[in-house]
Structures are given as structure tokens and as C-alpha cells.
Amino acid sequence: MKALITGITGFVGKHLANELHRNNYEVYGADIIAKDENTLECDILDRVSIQNVLEQVKPNVIFHMAGQSSVAKSWSNPNLTFDLNVKGTINLLETIKMFDNEIQVLLIGSSDQYGKITVQDGIVNEEVPLCPATPYAVSKCAQEELGKLYHSAYGMNIYLTRSFNHIGIGQSKGFVIPDVASGIAEIEKHKSDTLKIGNLAVKRDFCDVKDIVRAYRLIVEKGRSGVVYNVGSGESYCIQELVDKLIAMSKCTIKIERDPSRMRPSDVPCIQCDHSRLTQEIGWQPEIEIEKTLKDILDYFRTVIEDEE
Template sequence: MRALITGIEGFVGGYLADELINNNLDVYGTYFDERTLEDELMKKAKLYSMDITNDKQVEKTIQEIQPDYIFHLAAQSSAGISWQKPQQTMTININGTINLLEAIRKLKIQSRVILIGSSEEYGIVKESENPISEEQELRPGNPYSVSKITQEKLAELYTNAYGMDIVMTRSFNHTGPKQQPAFVISDFAKRIVEIEHGSIEPILHVGNLEARRDFLDVRDVVKAYYIIALKGLKGEVYNVGSGKSYSIQELLNYMLDKSSIKIDVQKDLKRMRPSDNPVIQCDNQKLRRLGWSPMININQTIDDVLAYWEKRM
């Protein structure tokens, strides 16, 4: 069986490749920027350069690979960047998805497509609406979330109109080793390790520490994607999250307690987001009914992220 991962060079792609290989699938991947590829990844999968916004490139790649499964990770996945580059976000996330679905339709390939969405689609959520199920009203609050909702609607259309085999996720925050420091746990871990090595002064500038978020280890995320590919129902959406919420403060405290250096934590107004939801917690019962459950607790994830940054110093 052949599995194609679009955007394999991203944070999740390498982990997903490992999961699929461990389950005896032949893994293929597309990438946009060769500079972001790791040598290790190049040994695992057969790789193709592909611009998801180029319909001819997409069709040629799908025709050559003839995949049984397609995990569509290629995306502009930053809500913040989507405000700065809304046109680019829509082009990549919406037109890119159309290019993929059209290639499958035209080539009459019987691929199962797993479209990766985001919990950002839920937008502003009242505290009383937690944990958030797939039935929760979608209230997009940025261009990125609009693009992901549109991606879902396209999937529904192609499923109903053409009988295509598509399943979708709404993935909550995920983290782990190798994640870029633009994300909170990786950011804190990197800066704490830098402080311990004397690279920067022992001051940690932070944003809103009271917000509670659902974090899932990336290694559990990719196991969820594999289970959804195998057992998910055509046309259905599955939340992917831990089912637990943690305050940013408690996650930071865990990291600070492990440090041998006293670190001064200072609030930085530039890092504050006044519109932050106070609580976001995933209802993952629908996914659990497929036989999945998270295996890695948050403390182990943080330990592994700290170890990753320590190794890179």
C-alpha cells in the first residue's frame, strides 16, 4: 500500500512517515522547499518536489505515485501569518486542496484522502462549551480558520458529488521535539536551555499564562491520523486532541522547576492576545471510538522537547 504525505517537510510530516513505515506502508512525500528537508527524511520516503498551488504539478505527481492513502498536510498553517498574507493563505489552503481533489477526480484514482484541519475552525468558544465536540458551531476568527472551513466544505462537496473517499480532522494544539520555537512549549524550552547555557540573560518574557489549552504529543497525533485513515467513516470529521486542558502557567512551572537556574518571568504586552479563549479543550470521544487513545503524557513531552533543545546547543 502506498501512502502520500503532502508537505512532508513540516513538523508533523517526519513523524507521520515513521508511523506509516512502522505499519508497513510505502511512504511518498511532496515538499516545496528542499532546504527544509532533513537527511533522515530523505532516507525514509521517496520525495517529489511539488507546488500544491500548481495544478499540473499536482496531477503529474498523483498520476506517478498512484497512492492508496493521501495525508494532506501541505498548508499555510499559521493564524498570525494569515492576517499578514490572507491571499497566500487562501491560495495554498483552498486552491491547493482543489488541485489535489481535482487530480484524484480526473485520474479516477481510488485514494482515501485525509484532510488535516484545525481547532481554529471553532473560533471563539465559551468556557461552558468545553470540551468541544465536532458538533460545536464553527465561528472562524481569522483568515486561516476560514480557509480550513472552506477546505472541509470542499471535501463534503467532492464526497457527495463524486463519491470520493475523504475523511477530515480538526486537530488541536500539538507539540513535541523538532517543533519550531514559534510555538509556546518549544519556545519556552528553547529559551530556558539558552539561559542555562548562558547564551541569554535569565529573563523569560511571556504572554497570557492563564489561558488553558489542549496539547497532544505529535507522536500521538500521527497515530490518530493513521487510525482515522484505516477506520474513519467517509465524509466524517474527527477531533484530534488529548481531551485535557493545561494552563500555560502550569506547563511553564514544570519547566522552571526542572531548571537549575532561577529565571525571572516577566509579562510582555506584545505577547498578549486579548481575544484569547480562556479555555480550549478537545472532546475526543469520536476518535476514541475508532480505537485510539493518547499514550504520551504532557510531562514526558516537555522532557523530550527540553532534551531536543539541549542536544542542539
């Protein structure tokens, strides 16, 4: 099986490539900058660029990871968010349709699409109405509708997820757990004296990225085309709880300071994944404990800071 990962040099793309390699896929990447011989230069805003990649790789399956994934950046630059997440997806689907519409395509959505949920306990399955409350979430809703449209109108093999928060080694700063872990590592090395944090009261479903990419592989292998699958741990954690766990792993006293710039214009109090559809149809279950994931992330940033010295 020949797989193409757009945005392969990103956080999730790298982990997905490792997952596919372990399961005997022939893996190729496409990214705005080609960094190795198996990664081709590709701009998803340029259909000719996408066409060139498809002609060279001739993939059986495409995992579409390229896009803008930061909620915070979607507020500061909504135009770029929609260009990459919506126009980029249209370009990819149009090119696939003309090249070979038998190619399997996985489009990655987000739990942010649920937005201001109305279910009392915050636990959402795929039938909960979408109420996006950020530019990023709106762009992902549009991407999902495009996927459904191309599936129904052209018979394309398009698989869809709404993925909840995923964390792990290699995730960049700008997301809450990497920000906290890197902040602790900097304090340990006396590069900072204060850990700056945003809203600690919200509850989110966090899952190790290795579990997430295993789900992505299984969805294209065993899932139904045109169907949306929630992908998440099924456990909801208060941000304060995870910060406390990371601080407990630190090697020194950590002073906390609330930073208003890290507060989002819109924050949903609680959301938790119901992954029953994914589990019942495909047999996927999360396997990695949150404590191991947090320790891996903290150790990763400790190594990064040591390498910078």
C-alpha cells in the same frame, strides 16, 4: 499500502512518515523542496506539479499536511494562508478527482475552527457550532467544507479532522511551547537572560504529536469518509501550568518578561477536546503523558543549541 504525504518535511509530516513506516506503509513525500529520493518536488499551487507527483507515486492514500499552520502568520499574511490552505486544497482535490477518485485523502483541520465557543466548560465535540476567530481558522473551515463537498458530490474518499494543539520534538519556534522550551535552553547556555512570554491565562488541549499521527493513520484505516473527527488529548492545560512545568525542569533560575508582541488579536479563554467519536469508532486513546512530551521538547532544544556552538 502506498502513502503520499504532502508537506512531509514539516513538523507533523516527519512524525507521520515514521508512524507509517512502523506500520508497513510504503511512504513517499511531496514538498516544495525535495530533500531525499522518496520526496518529490511539488507546489500545491500548481496543478501540473501535483499531477506529476500522482503519476509517479500512484498512491492509495494521501495525507495532506502541506499548508500554513501558524495562527500568528495568518494575521500577518492572510493572503498566503488562504492560498496554501484553500487554493492548495482545491488544486489537490481537483487533480485527485481527475486522476483517481478512489484514492483516500486525509484533510487536517484545527480546533481553531471552533473559535469563540459558547459551551460553558469549553469542552467541544464535533457538533459544537463553528465560530472561527482567526484568518487561519477561517481557511481551515473552508478547507473542511471543500472536503465535504467533494465527498458528497463526487464520492471521493475524504477523511476530516479537527486537530487540537499538538507538540513534540522538531516543532519550530513561533508556537508557545517551542518558544518557551527554546527560551529556557538559551538561558541555560547564557545566550539569553529573560524568558519572554505571551498570554499565560488561556487553557488549551495539548497532545503529543506521536499520538496525533497515530490517530491520522487509524482514521484512514478504520474511520468513515466524509465524517469529521476531533483529535486531541481530552485534557485542558493552562499555559501558565505548562510553563511552570518546563521551568521546573530547567537547570537555572528563569526570569520571565511579558512580551506584548506575542499576544494574539483574538484568544479563546479555554478549549478542550471531546474525542469520544474517535475513541468509540476507532479505539484511539492518547498514550503519552504531557510531562514526557515537555521534557522531550526541552531536551531537543538543548541539543539544537549545543549543535550550534
